Amino acid sequence: METHGSQLLGASSYKDPITSFPLFHKFSVYWSLVLKELSISFVQPPNCILDTSSDPSKHGGTWLPGSVLNIADCCLQPSSFPNKQDDSVAIVWRDEGFDDSEVNHITLKQLRQQVMLVANAIDANFSKGDAIAIDMQMTVNAVIIYLAIVLAGCVVVSIADSFAPKEIATRLRVSNAKGIFTQDFISRGGKKFPLYSKVIEAAACKVIVLPVIGNDVGVQLREHDISWNSFLSSGKQHRSHHYSPFYQSIDSVTNILFSSGTTGDPKAIPWTQLSPIRSAADGWASIDIQPGDVYCWPTNLGWVMGPTLIYSCFLSGATIALYHGSPLGHGFGKFVQDAGVTMLGTVPSLVKAWKSTKCMEGLDWTKIKTFCSTGETSNVDDDLWLSSKSYYKPIIECCGGTELASCYIMGSLLQPQAFGAFSTPSMTAGLVILDENGVAYPDDVPCVGEVGLFPVYMGATDRLLNADHEEVYFKGMPLYNGKILRRHGDIIKRTVGGHLVVQGRADDxxxxxxxxxxxxxxxxxxxxxxxxxxxxxxxxxxxxxxxxxxxxxxxxxxxxxxxxxxxxxxxxxxxxxxxxxxxxxxxxxxxxxxxxxxxxxxxxxxxxxxxxxxxxxxxxxx
CATH class of the missing domain: 3.30.300.30 (ANL, C-terminal domain)
Incomplete structure (x- = not known):
């Protein structure tokens, strides 16, 4: 397989130089395999993999047209592809401060039952299609709530728990959220920080409040807000514990995430049911996520890695590992050890903190077979230190975007890796590097320039809720092989050895x-x-x-x-x-x-x- 520039599966020009198969035939072969391996179950199967004739305004064509499913239901049901059974462990977790206690776990069947309970309560309090926000730590309950909202045919609004009230209010306004799940406090680093008080400063809608400790909420609620226990009770009165998923077309919106623009409100990016498939496919193909893996990545549902982690694990049959607390200290590292984590995701600033404080000394991380890194430019020395914690296992670099639901460049276990660099475009993605005049450099030439993405990109957005999608991603971009390239905004360098290094942003x-x-x-x-x-x-x-x-x-x-x-x-x-x-x-x-x-x-x-x-x-x- 070629690894330079656009010469990857489905990413060269519209004929494959080796097989002479048309581009779309290769897409069909690859994505048909992925749909099977990720246990995607359609109520109504797609007419084809990619239709480029139905809507010329969609630069990347229409993916899986005619298909109907519920992507959360795909996450929750057992499947022989992959080997995901009812008694498989779905989530392992530990609360901060309980470092010497046993690691908690929940099976797939138990998870499904909990999600159905919450989905029934959502039906009792909201209507189909309502946008419902989540502003809380990445806990087991947060994962359950996320899946329940999607299972019930509503839309998750992702808000990070670190945001100030003004930022929370902006996201609730743009998404027209009808309610929001939050916690009374945030527990991190042995301290409690107010969260409910921030949310009610921003939110006029109904707030469902979970206690960070114990069963009772530790704050006085507004009259129209509701505690977690009362919310669950409303679902029990409404229907039985069983729940019938709400099935929708593949292009139905299930999640609204946000990415800052250069001015004004943050861009409201809708994820359809295609987006989780793309997210999980990248993890399956490049990171080799498999049943039996235990995948840990300190993150939050307010950022793209939160939903990505959920779908990458549950669609692949792997286990999510969640630490309810700060990832900066020894307690997190001991959880990684005790939970038997096999894949650990990081951001470079986190690795730098671990290395400088020496908080991970004396721990056994040798079950880790792969590290992952995203979000920032990696430091080579810090990467070497991290890799050494598990007999110098590889670090897979990932770089993408919320609007892509994926990484456009990644590392790969099938290729030699270099610290802080990417070895390939992701599967079926294509890119070129443009010079100052918008002309693409040849694929085998070392260079630096703005990246242009091929528009035929499974899982990428075709709309924005509060901005002109065409103007943001395509206006002013050059043609390549007869197609308008998609703007992403990164400046990247191709090295003499063919690796890719992100140099920063083209805009501000x-x-x-x-x-x-x-x-x-x-x-x-x-x-x-x-x-x-x-x-x-x-x-x-x-x-x-x-x-x-x-x-x-x-x-x-x-x-x-x-x-x-x-x-x-x-x-x-x-x-x-x-x-x-x-x-x-x-x-x-x-x-x-x-x-x-x-x-x-x-x-x-x-x-x-x-x-x-x-x-x-x-x-x-x-």
Missing amino acids: TMNLGGIKTSSVEIERVCDRADECISETAAISVSPANRGPEQLVIFVVLKNGYNSDAETLKKKFSKAIQTNLNPLFKISIVKIVPMFPRTASNKILRRVLRDQMKHELSVHSRL
């Missing part, structure tokens, strides 16, 4: 701790942090030896005002954590007399970024 979107945000969002908050500020410019830079992006704020002061960088850093940090996200950390504040600008007066953040990279490079050599 930045990636902070695995969370994409924009310069404009950061600047809007910082501009109001102190009266001395005339203007700010936010950029992110990666260290010289790679690693997570660092947030840098440039400041121009008003005439006649004085301040210092350290004072402003504290004020900016407080403003960002209050109004945007408490996980965003400022590395550097730099006061400058003016900003470089274009002829139309736009700030040249690219110039500021280059200047800071140069300063950091010089500093690292001293």
Whole structure:
């Protein structure tokens, strides 16, 4: 199999150079196999794998047209392909602070019964098609609620538990959510942090509140809100424990996720029932997720990795491992050991913290056969340390997007891997690297440029709820082999050896701790942090030896005002954590007399970024 650029299964031009099979025949062969291996069960099977004639406005064609299913039901039912049985362990978990207790577990049959119980309660409180938000930690109950919402024919609205009230309110408004599941508190690092109080500041709709500890909610609820126990009781009164899934067409929306744009509201990205299939397929093909694997990835349902983890495990027959607490300490590492985790997902900043604090010393992680990493640029030294924890097992790098429901480039166990790099486009995905004039470099040439994705991409969005999909992803993109390329926004480098390295974003979107945000969002908050500020410019830079992006704020002061960088850093940090996200950390504040600008007066953040990279490079050599 070729590994350079677009020369992968279904990703070269519209004839295969080896077999001469048409592109769509290869798609049919591959995806037919995947549907079987992932135990996808249709109530009404598709007419074909891909139809490119029915709707010319869809650049990637119509996938699995005519099919009807419920993707949550596929997750919950036993299947011989894969070997997923009622007594298979579906989830293992442990609560923080109980490091010496036995690991808890729930079987597939028990999980199905719990999901049906919650689905009955959803029917008693909501209507089919309602959008229902989840803003809570990634716990067993969160997974049950997620599957129950989809099983009941409603739509999950994904909200991260770290968001400030304003960000929660925006997502509830854009999605028109009719209700929201949350917790009274967040338990992390041995401390409790308020969550319900943040949610009710943002939400006028009904809130269903789960206790973080014990059976009783630890806060006073509003009159129209309801406790978890009362909510479940409403389902028991409504119907029996059995539940009949709500079957829908393949293109029905099941989940609304969000990705920051460069201005205004975050993009509301709808996942249809195609999206989980794509997510699970990438894990099956590149990471080799199989029945019997125990897959752990500290994440949240507010981010794409939350739903991806659920579907990757349950459609492949693997077990999800969940730690109810902070992944930063020894307790998490001991859970990985005790749960027998075979696949561990990370973000680079998490690995850096483990390495620097030495909190994972003395643990046995040798059951891990594969590490995965996404969200940020990896640091080679940190990767080497991580790999050494399990006899130098491979680290599979993953890079994609919420709107793709997948990774467009990945590592692969079938190819030699390099730390911090990708070895191939994902299966049936195609890409080219464009020069400054929008012309594609040859597939075997080392180069750097903006990536352009082939539009025939199974699982990628064909709509946005609050933006023009055509304008966001296709307007202004060049033609390649007669098709308009899909915009993704990454700058990538192809090395002499054919590996791919992500160099950053083509626009002013930045990636902070695995969370994409924009310069404009950061600047809007910082501009109001102190009266001395005339203007700010936010950029992110990666260290010289790679690693997570660092947030840098440039400041121009008003005439006649004085301040210092350290004072402003504290004020900016407080403003960002209050109004945007408490996980965003400022590395550097730099006061400058003016900003470089274009002829139309736009700030040249690219110039500021280059200047800071140069300063950091010089500093690292001293």
